[in-house]
Amino acid sequence: MALYAELHRHLGGSVVPRVLWRFFQRSHSDLAQQFIDYTAFEDFYTRPRSSLAEYLELHTLVESVQNNETLPYFIYRLMRGAYVFENLAYLELRYTPYYRTPEDLSQTQRIDRMAQIVETVGQASQLNEYPIITSQILCMHSRLPYEVNRAIVDLAAQMPNYICGIDIAGGDALYGERMDEFVELYAYARNLGLNTTGHVYETTEGCHPELLPYLMRIGHGIQIPLLHPELLPLVAQRKQCLEICPTTYLKTGTLQDIQQLKVVFDRCFEAGVDIAICTDNAGLHNVRLPFEYESLLTHDIISFSQLKTCQENAFRHAFAWPLNQEPISILNRALQASPDLALLTDTTLPEYS
Numbered sequence: 464m465a466l467y468a469e470l471h472r473h474l475g476g477s478v479v480p481r482v483l484w485r486f487f488q489r490s491h492s493d494l495a496q497q498f499i500d501y502t503a504f505e506d507f508y509t510r511p512r513s514s515l516a517e518y519l520e521l522h523t524l525v526e527s528v529q530n531n532e533t534l535p536y537f538i539y540r541l542m543r544g545a546y547v548f549e550n551l552a553y554l555e556l557r558y559t560p561y562y563r564t565p566e567d568l569s570q571t572q573r574i575d576r577m578a579q580i581v582e583t584v585g586q587a588s589q590l591n592e593y594p595i596i597t598s599q600i601l602c603m604h605s606r607l608p609y610e611v612n613r614a615i616v617d618l619a620a621q622m623p624n625y626i627c628g629i630d631i632a633g634g635d636a637l638y639g640e641r642m643d644e645f646v647e648l649y650a651y652a653r654n655l656g657l658n659t660t661g662h663v664y665e666t667t668e669g670c671h672p673e674l675l676p677y678l679m680r681i682g683h684g685i686q687i688p689l690l691h692p693e694l695l696p697l698v699a700q701r702k703q704c705l706e707i708c709p710t711t712y713l714k715t716g717t718l719q720d721i722q723q724l725k726v727v728f729d730r731c732f733e734a735g736v737d738i739a740i741c742t743d744n745a746g747l748h749n750v751r752l753p754f755e756y757e758s759l760l761t762h763d764i765i766s767f768s769q770l771k772t773c774q775e776n777a778f779r780h781a782f783a784w785p786l787n788q789e790p791i792s793i794l795n796r797a798l799q800a801s802p803d804l805a806l807l808t809d810t811t812l813p814e815y816s
């Protein structure tokens with residue numbers, strides 16, 4: 464069994480439609496009643512949107528039911544699916560903790576509740592029956608005030624046992640007016656020793672070169688090879704990895720055809736820029752990581768050897784993968800070191816031929 468690393472998955476968008484539907488039926492019948500049946504709900508939940516802004520509105524639907532009490536329910540199902548259906552050995556889960564705190568509290572009270580949310584997510588994602596190495600990325604958000612975003616950075620620095628990095632999310636077209644603020648927050652985060660990624664260069668409105676020097680990885684970044692290939696040598700020099708999430712761009716209307724991604728991969732490979740293939744919102748898309756891989760292969764966007772390189776990149780650029788090698792190396796070493804295991808691989812054994 465191949466084991467994979469997933470670097471870009473949102474907690475809100477990770478809930479597959481069937482799980483969310485069952486949750487609505489059990490606990491929020493008012494929400495379930497808005498749809499004739501499950502098929503109608505799934506169609507609403509997974510259909511393409513006309514813009515990134517419209518697409519992100521869907522996150523608020525899930526965020527509204529994810530709180531300290533319900534998060535273990537969702538995360539248990541997320542981990543179970545990721546282990547059984549996606550073969551994940553490693554998962555970085557990202558979200559904005561502030562949006563999981565009670566809306567009726569004051570801003571200060573909500574900030575104070577964020578650590579509890581991180582603790583709940585961290586505890587809920589450690590399952591003996593579905594063992595995946597996980598860590599959290601906390602997302603600053605373009606709609607949140609400076610004080611909250613700064614508190615998110617501080618929290619990331621205070622809880623390294625659960626948190627491996629920070630991100631900026633909420634629609635890359637919205638950063639513009641507040642760019643100085645976000646640059647300062649990223650500089651602050653780097654000074655605290657935090658790992659960084661950020662949603663930039665996802666859409667044509669999200670090209671913010673000011674943020675690039677502070678990012679260790681780039682959330683999406685597809686507009687760099689598409690519109691600004693002159694930046695690729697610098698991205699390669701900084702060893703920044705692009706987190707490419709193929710299905711997202713079709714769901715948000717950013718790309719019209721998956722074939723447009725061929726230019727992205729070709730230019731990055733040519734320039735020596737690493738790419739990790741990710742899902743972004745596997746639940747919202749109803750598309751799991753192995754299908755993202757397969758889809759890129761069947762559409763002739765990448766070759767098998769390029770896919771393998773991207774899968775290795777995911778482990779190499781992971782913020783919290785604790786080993787200096789991939790699972791495949793560990794399994795190969797185990798096979799070579801153990802005579803019993805080596806015997807099992809001996810194809811000359813008559814009972815296995």
Ligand SMILES: [Zn+2]
Pocket residue numbers: 471473662682743
């Ligand atoms: Zn994302």
